[in-house]
Amino acid sequence: MLGSMALVAILNSCTSSSGNDGGMMQMPTPTLPVLTVANVATTTHREYAATLEGKVNVEIRPQVAGYLETIFIDEGDYVKAGQPLFRINDRPYREQVANTTASLKAAQANEAKAQLEVDRLTPLVKNNVVSEIQLQTAQASLESAKANVAQARAQMGNAEINAGYALIKAPVSGYIGHIPYKLGSLVGRGEDLPLTVLSDVKEIYAYFSLSEVDFLQFKEQVPGATLEEKLKNLPPVNLILADNTVYPEKGIVSTVEGQFDKTMGAITFRATFPNAAGLLRSGNTGRVSIPRNHAQALVVPQEATFELQDKVLVFVVSDSNKVASRPIRIKDQSSTYYFVEEGLKPGEKIVYQGLSRLRDGALIAPQPIALDSLLKTKPI
Numbered sequence: 430m431l432g433s434m435a436l437v438a439i440l441n442s443c444t445s446s447s448g449n450d451g452g453m454m455q456m457p458t459p460t461l462p463v464l465t466v467a468n469v470a471t472t473t474h475r476e477y478a479a480t481l482e483g484k485v486n487v488e489i490r491p492q493v494a495g496y497l498e499t500i501f502i503d504e505g506d507y508v509k510a511g512q513p514l515f516r517i518n519d520r521p522y523r524e525q526v527a528n529t530t531a532s533l534k535a536a537q538a539n540e541a542k543a544q545l546e547v548d549r550l551t552p553l554v555k556n557n558v559v560s561e562i563q564l565q566t567a568q569a570s571l572e573s574a575k576a577n578v579a580q581a582r583a584q585m586g587n588a589e590i591n592a593g594y595a596l597i598k599a600p601v602s603g604y605i606g607h608i609p610y611k612l613g614s615l616v617g618r619g620e621d622l623p624l625t626v627l628s629d630v631k632e633i634y635a636y637f638s639l640s641e642v643d644f645l646q647f648k649e650q651v652p653g654a655t656l657e658e659k660l661k662n663l664p665p666v667n668l669i670l671a672d673n674t675v676y677p678e679k680g681i682v683s684t685v686e687g688q689f690d691k692t693m694g695a696i697t698f699r700a701t702f703p704n705a706a707g708l709l710r711s712g713n714t715g716r717v718s719i720p721r722n723h724a725q726a727l728v729v730p731q732e733a734t735f736e737l738q739d740k741v742l743v744f745v746v747s748d749s750n751k752v753a754s755r756p757i758r759i760k761d762q763s764s765t766y767y768f769v770e771e772g773l774k775p776g777e778k779i780v781y782q783g784l785s786r787l788r789d790g791a792l793i794a795p796q797p798i799a800l801d802s803l804l805k806t807k808p809i
Contacts, residue, residue, distance in 0.1 A: 462781040463746050463795035464733060464803065466773055468725040471809045473763050474718045476669065477637035479700070481713040483628035485601050490624060491517060492594035494617030497610055504608055507707075508599045508627070515624055517616065519595035526592050529585035536581040540574035547571050603629035604710065628711045633704045635668060635680060637717045638695035650721070656685065666700050667718040678703050680717070721761065727769040729757065730803065733781045734767065743773070744780040744787055752780060752791050763809050 499516035502508055546567040553559045606626035610616055616624065639647060653659035665679035680702035689696045700717050702709065734741050734757070741759060744752040757772030773779070780787065781798055 458792050458794045459783065459786060460794040460796050461783045461787075462798045463778050463793075464730070464781045464798050464800060465776060465778050466727055466729055466769075467775050467800055469723075469728050469800075469804070469809075471723050471726055471728070471763075473721050473723065473761055473768070473809070474667075475643075475721065476716045476718045477639065477698075479635040479637040479668070479715050479717045481709055481711060481715065482634045482636065483603065483630040483711045484632040484634060484701075485603065485627075485629035486711055487600055487603075487627045487629075488623040489514060489597060489599075489627055490620070491515075491597065491616045491618060493517060493522065493591050494615070495519070495521070495595065497612055497614045497616055500608065500612060502605050502608075502625075504605055504625075506605045507603070508605060509602045510599055512599045513596060514599055514605075514627075515597040517595040517597070519592050522588065522592035522595055525588040526585065529581065529588045533578065533581035533585050536574065536577040540571070540578050543567065543571035543574040597624065599627060601627060601629050603627045604707070606711075626711075630704050630707060630710060633702045633709045633711075633713075635700045635702060635715065635717050636697055637700070638690075638693065638697050640695050641689065644696050660685065664720050664722070666720070668700075668702055669716040669718055671714055675718075676702065676709070676715070682717075682719070723761065723768060726761070727773060727775060728800070728804075728809070729767045729769050729773065729779065730781065730807070731762070731765055731767055733779055733784070735784050741767070744784055745773075746778040746780060746793065746795060750793055750795055752787055752793060753789050765807050766809050 495517035497515060498518045501513045501515065508514065547564070550559055550564045550567050554561055554564045604627070606628060608625045609622045610624060648656070648659065651659040651662055653662050660682055663682050666682060668676035668678075668680055670676055680700040682698055682700045684699045686697045698717075729743065734743050736742070737754075740756045742754045742756050745755050746752055755772055757767070758770045759767045760770035761768040778795070780793070781803075787793070
């Protein structure tokens with residue numbers, strides 16, 4: 430009897446427990462925004478840090494030593510080719526010119542004297558008055574005198590060149606850089622610093638580097654059979670200045686170095702920008718922005734993705750409103766969007782937000798979001 434009562438009590442207890450479980454509240458199905466992916470036509474930009482240099486940067490260095498007597502220009506001045514820049518005290522060089530001029534005249538006098546001797550002996554030899562040896566000796570003296578004249582003329586020319594170097598002129602038109610020397614400074618060919626640097630900035634070269642991966646992508650994605658053709662097929666590029674403003678003139682990527690820098694693992698490109706107004710100067714920095722046109726790009730917002738073990742994934746929503754994670758392969762990106770190469774197809778639906786609460790197989794209540802509306806609020 431007691432055993433029967435105990436059995437009934439146990440059964441009643443189990444029934445009561447089952448009733449309590451059936452009465453527990455289940456977690457509600459989460460309502461999450463869902464986006465239908467689609468192809469769009471767009472343009473992205475890749476930016477690369479750049480340093481700017483003038484088309485011509487000439488170090489102005491003295492060819493002769495001496496005291497800096499005159500400075501005709503000031504830092505930042507624009508000068509034209511042939512315009513005087515500096516004058517070195519040329520008195521020692523003018524004295525050398527005078528000295529070598531006198532030496533040349535003396536050599537020419539000796540040459541004339543030797544010529545007269547040859548002219549005097551020539552008829553005497555013909556008439557057998559003097560020996561042939563005397564004439565040959567006179568002729569040798571004449572040749573020596575001519576050599577002395579040539580040597581004196583060369584020395585005078587060299588002295589004149591040195592005297593001319595005392596006045597330093599601009600080899601090209603451009604802007605004057607820093608002038609480290611002042612009036613009275615002793616300057617010469619062995620100085621570490623140039624007198625100044627003259628920059629021709631009618632055109633500006635922007636040098637920027639691509640990593641090995643970027644360079645391989647460049648060769649793969651830009652049309653053209655050769656590197657030269659690929660450079661020609663690149664669209665005009667923008668220059669973003671240090672204050673994040675865009676330089677008004679477009680540039681052209683014109684050259685690429687022949688080899689990678691082993692220490693940096695990068696290869697250098699050069700873009701050329703017109704600079705008629707002189708807004709850019711050598712030494713400026715900025716960023717070269719290279720556009721890339723996408724006729725059909727499968728757009729996915731970056732906030733609709735998550736990373737796991739170096740992979741980028743999305744949650745794809747099935748027709749039954751269950752989600753499943755799927756890796757995607759990215760071919761390009763903007764600051765807010767990925768452009769998918771593999772892993773998704775146009776028309777598929779992905780979860781836009783709330784990914785941290787999801788697991789594979791979870792059921793959601795989709796709240797559709799139009800891609801056009803998203804692109805308006807968050808442009809590519």
